[in-house]
Amino acid sequence: xxxxxxxxxxxxxxxxxxxxxxxxxxxxxxxxxxxxxxxxxxxxxxxxxxxxxxxxxxxxxxxxxxxxxxxxxxxxxxxxxxxxxxxxxxxxxxxxxxxxxxxxxxxxxxxxxxxxxxxxxxxxxxxxxxxxxxxxxxxxxxxxxxxxxxxxxxxxxxxxxxxxxxxxxxxxxxxxxxxxxxxxxxxxxxxxxxxxxxxxxxxxxxxxxxxxxxxxxxxxxxxxxxxxxxxxxxxxxxxxxxxxxxxxxxx
Amino acid sequence: xxxxxxxxxxxxxxxxxxxxxxxxxxxxxxxxxxxxxxxxxxxxxxxxxxxxxxxxxxxxxxxxxxxxxxxxxxxxxxxxxxxxxxxxxxxxxxxxxxxxxxxxxxxxxxxxxxxxxxxxxxxxxxxxxxxxxxxxxxxxxxxxxxxxxxxxxxxxxxxxxxxxxxxxxxxxxxxxxxxxxxxxxxxxxxxxxxxxxxxxxxxxxxxxxxxxxxxxxxxxxxxxxxxxxxxxxxxxxxxxxxxxxxxxxxxxxxxxxxxxxxxxxxxxxxxxxxxxxxxxxxxxxxxxxxxxxxxxxxxxxxxxxxxxxxxxxxxxxxxxxxxxxxxxxxxxxxxxxxxxxxxxxxxxxxxxxxxxxxxxxxxxxxxxxxxxxxxxxxxxxxxxxxxxxxxxxxxxxxxxxxxxxxxxxxxxxxxxxxxxxxxxxxxxxxxxxxxxxxxxxxxxxxxxxxxxxxxxxxxxxxxxxxxxxxxxxxxxxxxxxxxxxxxxxxxxxxxxxxxxxxxxxxxxxxxxxxxxxxxxxxx
Numbered sequence: 001x002x003x004x005x006x007x008x009x010x011x012x013x014x015x016x017x018x019x020x021x022x023x024x025x026x027x028x029x030x031x032x033x034x035x036x037x038x039x040x041x042x043x044x045x046x047x048x049x050x051x052x053x054x055x056x057x058x059x060x061x062x063x064x065x066x067x068x069x070x071x072x073x074x075x076x077x078x079x080x081x082x083x084x085x086x087x088x089x090x091x092x093x094x095x096x097x098x099x100x101x102x103x104x105x106x107x108x109x110x111x112x113x114x115x116x117x118x119x120x121x122x123x124x125x126x127x128x129x130x131x132x133x134x135x136x137x138x139x140x141x142x143x144x145x146x147x148x149x150x151x152x153x154x155x156x157x158x159x160x161x162x163x164x165x166x167x168x169x170x171x172x173x174x175x176x177x178x179x180x181x182x183x184x185x186x187x188x189x190x191x192x193x194x195x196x197x198x199x200x201x202x203x204x205x206x207x208x209x210x211x212x213x214x215x216x217x218x219x220x221x222x223x224x225x226x227x228x229x230x231x232x233x234x235x236x237x238x239x240x241x242x243x244x245x246x247x248x249x250x251x
Numbered sequence: 252x253x254x255x256x257x258x259x260x261x262x263x264x265x266x267x268x269x270x271x272x273x274x275x276x277x278x279x280x281x282x283x284x285x286x287x288x289x290x291x292x293x294x295x296x297x298x299x300x301x302x303x304x305x306x307x308x309x310x311x312x313x314x315x316x317x318x319x320x321x322x323x324x325x326x327x328x329x330x331x332x333x334x335x336x337x338x339x340x341x342x343x344x345x346x347x348x349x350x351x352x353x354x355x356x357x358x359x360x361x362x363x364x365x366x367x368x369x370x371x372x373x374x375x376x377x378x379x380x381x382x383x384x385x386x387x388x389x390x391x392x393x394x395x396x397x398x399x400x401x402x403x404x405x406x407x408x409x410x411x412x413x414x415x416x417x418x419x420x421x422x423x424x425x426x427x428x429x430x431x432x433x434x435x436x437x438x439x440x441x442x443x444x445x446x447x448x449x450x451x452x453x454x455x456x457x458x459x460x461x462x463x464x465x466x467x468x469x470x471x472x473x474x475x476x477x478x479x480x481x482x483x484x485x486x487x488x489x490x491x492x493x494x495x496x497x498x499x500x501x502x503x504x505x506x507x508x509x510x511x512x513x514x515x516x517x518x519x520x521x522x523x524x525x526x527x528x529x530x531x532x533x534x535x536x537x538x539x540x541x542x543x544x545x546x547x548x549x550x551x552x553x554x555x556x557x558x559x560x561x562x563x564x565x566x567x568x569x570x571x572x573x574x575x576x577x578x579x580x581x582x583x584x585x586x587x588x589x590x591x592x593x594x595x596x597x598x599x600x601x602x603x604x605x606x607x608x609x610x611x612x613x614x615x616x617x618x619x620x621x622x623x624x625x626x627x628x629x630x631x632x633x634x635x636x637x638x639x640x641x642x643x644x645x646x647x648x649x650x651x652x653x654x655x656x657x658x659x660x661x662x663x664x665x666x667x668x669x670x671x672x673x674x675x676x677x678x679x680x681x682x683x684x685x686x687x688x689x690x691x692x693x694x695x696x697x698x699x700x701x702x703x704x705x706x707x708x709x710x711x712x713x714x715x716x717x718x719x720x721x722x723x724x725x726x727x728x729x730x731x732x733x734x735x736x737x738x739x740x741x742x743x744x745x746x747x748x749x750x751x752x753x754x755x756x757x758x759x760x761x762x763x764x765x766x767x768x769x770x771x772x773x774x
Contacts (some may be wrong), residue, residue, distance in 0.1 A: 009615075054681070061697070085442075085447075085449050085450060085452070086445070086449055086508075086509075086512055087441075087442035087446050087508075087509075088442070089442055090442070092439070095438040099414070099435065100435070112515060137444075144444075147428075160436065160437060162432070164431065164571060166571065172431070172557055172571055174431050174432055176432075176436050178436055182681055185433055187430070187497075187557075191430075191555070191557075198435070207436075208436075209436050209437065209438065210437050211437070212437065212440070212443060213439055222435060
């Protein structure tokens with residue numbers, strides 16, 4: 001092979017190498033541009049989903065849904081600051097529309113009837129609910145915190161309170177105070193009943209729900225297909241003692 | 252003249268010793284006329300620890316250890332306080348080197364320290380239990396789980412099983428709250444509680460993830476690099492297809508997804524730990540419980556149970572909901588066992604394969620002036636994968652070969668022609684030979700660092716051989732008046748050597764302080 005031909009072949013090879021290099025370099029630039037605008041999630045997502053090599057391949061978890069982080073940029077002023085986490089908040093409007101007739105929506109900031117810890121404590125203890133602590137998990141701005149026992153002398157208010165009552169016949173009730181409304185949930189009855197609807201005992205035809213995302217109350221009438229609301233004059237220990245399984249069944 | 256008498260007397264003693272040794276030596280190495288297993292002087296001990304929370308302790312699977320005792324007795328029993336069940340899955344496991352299920356070796360080879368309600372901190376601190384049973388209403392305490400290494404010793408454990416982390420995140424209470432309430436009052440409350448738990452998990456300022464990693468690290472440090480740590484995950488708990496109370500479909504799905512996410516987080520954490528050099532594995536139980544959640548047709552998980560009173564008090568919610576709720580039932584415990592057993596078998600396969608031995612069996616006999624010693628390497632399927640055979644005419648009337656025992660993957664024997672051998676159990680090959688340790692061995696022991704302490708019947712009385720095969724101490728004779736050393740024991744940095752003959756002609760035990768080898772005979 002002559003020297004000229006050798007140089008020609010070498011030249012072609014170098015040219016091809018240059019073309020390949022330019023092609024990959026341009027592609028990389030494109031990719032960098034695409035990824036440059038991505039934001040960093042509030043929780044270290046990489047520590048959840050990024051995997052380092054795992055030697056124990058027999059033990060991988062299948063069907064793991066990707067964890068979606070809620071973007072906080074679109075929040076209205078009523079919404080709470082931090083909604084991040086693997087579980088997305090559902091739309092309370094949608095939920096109550098599906099499960100009830102919405103009578104009224106009241107922003108927590110606009111409600112005049114929210115009771116203080118002291119008021120709720122007095123009211124519930126006077127009603128005979130003294131065996132379990134009264135707790136709350138939400139602040140007035142919708143912020144969620146570790147469930148804590150309320151004080152009997154504090155003026156601090158919460159949109160929702162909770163306690164329990166166990167009757168002489170060992171029936172378990174959950175007592176909810178939402179806005180100024182008190183309702184009782186016969187937990188053990190609902191578990192054992194064949195009614196296929198959830199029984200709620202209320203002092204009014206309507207009950208109150210609370211959505212911490214929009215930080216507002218929903219006054220609703222639950223759908224009869226899923227809930228049965230029993231209206232009583234007063235929710236107190238004496239009333240709940242009378243509402244035995246047999247009595248509720250007969251209603 | 253007096254000197255001559257003494258020399259004559261000493262020679263007489265030596266001849267007498269030699270004669271007696273001819274008659275009794277075979278007994279010292281437990282050699283009988285027919286071939287039988289020769290267990291040596293020390294055995295390769297297998298230790299397994301089962302740690303963690305209620306998913307390991309067997310909450311809800313009565314009876315708990317010590318449960319049948321009167322209350323005043325059982326409150327002093329940590330097994331009962333911790334609700335460690337006789338039916339818990341860790342006790343059903345089998346590991347190479349132990350022929351029966353671990354429960355058969357309770358407190359001998361298997362140490363069960365998992366405690367109901369345990370969080371990561373309870374590896375390091377006492378866990379308080381408030382007893383409300385049999386007229387007793389008082390506080391009692393379960394020892395920190397890592398304290399078990401003070402009893403067993405460091406670097407001696409073979410396997411550790413653990414479930415941990417669920418209580419740090421309050422998952423049990425979140426589920427109980429879900430059943431005690433209704434989404435109609437606060438449709439996003441469950442999601443908020445779960446998200447809060449995840450924030451706690453990934454909190455860069457001492458979050459649960461970091462606590463778990465530290466816990467795995469500390470367990471690994473205490474257990475030693477040879478210990479295989481098996482982190483078992485958690486099962487999906489609720490039948491999401493049921494759609495009825497006490498959990499609505501959307502709630503059940505969230506709770507199950509949460510378990511899946513937690514398992515995935517644990518798997519990645521374990522993977523990180525492995526990449527950092529820990530001998531740790533993750534065993535996912537999730538798939539095994541599909542279709543067997545609580546409220547399914549064939550549940551492996553206890554449903555929510557309400558109670559008026561429990562033997563151990565807890566949070567106020569425990570006054571209503573039984574601690575056994577959403578814990579594995581008997582079938583669930585068996586499923587847990589099957590899955591973790593598969594992981595153990597898989598680890599053993601990977602580590603050893605079928606061509607490597609995991610334990611040895613030695614046999615010996617004497618027949619027609621010929622001695623015979625056979626050492627077999629056995630794999631985890633109990634097949635012989637290698638054999639060493641020694642056969643030789645007896646050296647005078649004493650033996651040529653002394654099988655000393657096995658420990659931590661190695662076995663030891665003395666060949667009087669060549670010296671002391673340390674060999675790998677896996678393939679039977681020698682790691683080192685110590686030619687200076689040709690003792691007519693009557694007993695031997697080994698410490699946690701692999702130092703051997705060997706007694707010789709006649710000739711050299713004692714040698715200590717370090718883990719590298721070098722003579723660390725040699726004592727030709729302890730005393731002219733104390734001879735026939737026959738038994739050696741190592742306790743708390745002291746050696747106890749028993750001589751069959753002493754001036755009173757009774758056995759005498761000598762205490763030797765280590766590492767200085769200081770001793771004195773009380774005359």
